[in-house]
Amino acid sequence: MKKTFILTGLLVLVISVAFAQTGVKKRRPLPFEYGRVIIDNYSKRHRLAPVVFDHWLHRAKFTCRLCHVDIGFAMNANETRIRAVDNINGYYCGSCHDGKAVFSSCQSDTAGRNQAECTICHSFGKEVDKKYEFREFIKDLPKERLGNGVDWEKAESDGKIKPIDFIEGISIKRGKFVDPKDFELRSKVLGMPDIIFSHRKHTVWNGCEVCHPEIFVGIKKGMTKYSMVDLYEGKYCGVCHSTVAFPLLDCQRCHTEKVR
Ligand code: HEC
């Protein structure tokens, strides 16, 4: 009796997670679309196509922390309100896309605004010839089922990708992190495997500041209360694990501990 109850509960949860993850789009993003952000606060108004930003390419090259702390991109689509002038002055995309280290971003000259050099970013709804093709790019990376179809954790630990965490002139020099301890999160429902949360593995990508204090206060374990429902509303672990890191549908990647 009790078991059936739990199973039904889980089923409802799985279904709601499935819905929450697809939202209004009604279908799950394909591997190459997972982590894609369409940025359109100003482009259409200026008769330019919205900007397409792909996490798969950028996260393979840089850590989350570098962009979301040092450069200061918000962790919410369209929240940063990037202006062309910021890019031109070396902020946001322009921190890297400066025409020196990487191809350049916006230019004040508005005459040539549908040139290839603009449409490489202002590409939404356009056929654009790009340097990187998703399938080709992930070919030699370890595979996973969902999200981008890539096991990013393993790709990093195997040294297949080496995300850069520091850019001269942009990043602040820091001392070495004191790694806090990994810990177990009990899932509260009997029969649901517990979770091992690895501080160490997360710190590689996120440093400390991406999570503390905005997502988790982090002064003492257990101070932030959250449940699976909060996660699929896009809070706590769900900030990343529904958009860029492997999605919530991949239950067993978090609920890994043997059932108590
Ligand atoms: C090269 C820079 C860069 C890197 C590296 C990067 N991001 Fe982002 N991220 C962005 C930009 C740009 C946006 C969009 C911001 C905006 O629209 O205002 C974004 C948006 C997001 C969002 C919001 C997505 C949404 O759909 O609302 C999340 C969550 C996120 N990033 C997490 C991560 C995680 C986790 C990593 C590391 C695995 C990462 N990012 C690596 C630049 C980056």
Ligand code: HEC
């Ligand atoms: C590296 C990526 C990138 C490239 C290349 C790029 N842009 Fe942009 N541009 C952006 C982003 C991101 C925004 C913010 C988009 C939004 O919110 O609609 C933007 C916004 C703009 C805007 C909006 C107006 C404003 O005041 O912010 C204009 C105009 C613009 N770009 C012009 C250009 C032109 C012209 C080119 C080609 C010479 C170009 N951009 C190339 C990333 C790029």
Ligand code: HEC
């Ligand atoms: C931390 C540095 C960094 C930041 C910030 C950054 N990029 Fe990039 N981006 C790169 C690098 C490096 C490449 C690969 C360039 C190459 O190999 O020629 C790249 C490639 C790209 C490409 C793919 C081009 C292709 O031919 O496949 C696009 C599109 C792009 N970036 C858009 C953006 C936009 C839009 C933003 C801002 C919202 C942004 N990038 C912010 C470093 C960055």
Ligand code: HEC
């Ligand atoms: C991916 C997100 C994430 C990152 C990155 C992260 N933490 Fe945490 N941290 C957590 C979570 C989740 C908790 C538990 C929060 C709770 O239960 O309220 C926590 C708890 C803590 C605690 C309290 C531990 C205890 O036993 O009471 C400390 C201290 C801490 N973090 C320090 C750090 C430091 C230092 C770094 C960087 C080296 C870091 N964290 C990186 C998510 C993160």
Ligand code: HEC
């Ligand atoms: C700031 C973004 C962020 C937050 C918040 C976050 N994660 Fe992650 N997590 C990542 C990234 C990035 C990876 C690397 C794998 C990937 O991208 O698919 C990862 C990997 C993992 C892994 C696989 C690595 C391992 O430990 O074996 C687990 C499990 C995991 N996260 C659980 C959690 C849990 C549980 C929480 C909430 C307590 C959480 N994460 C919060 C970004 C985040």
Ligand code: HEC
């Ligand atoms: C990113 C990691 C992650 C993934 C993926 C994940 N969970 Fe969870 N889950 C958690 C965390 C964290 C908690 C809360 C633990 C606590 O109470 O401290 C939790 C709690 C739960 C609970 C206990 C009740 C509750 O709401 O707190 C159930 C049941 C559950 N998850 C089911 C699932 C199912 C089913 C899936 C797959 C559809 C799933 N989880 C995927 C991290 C995850």
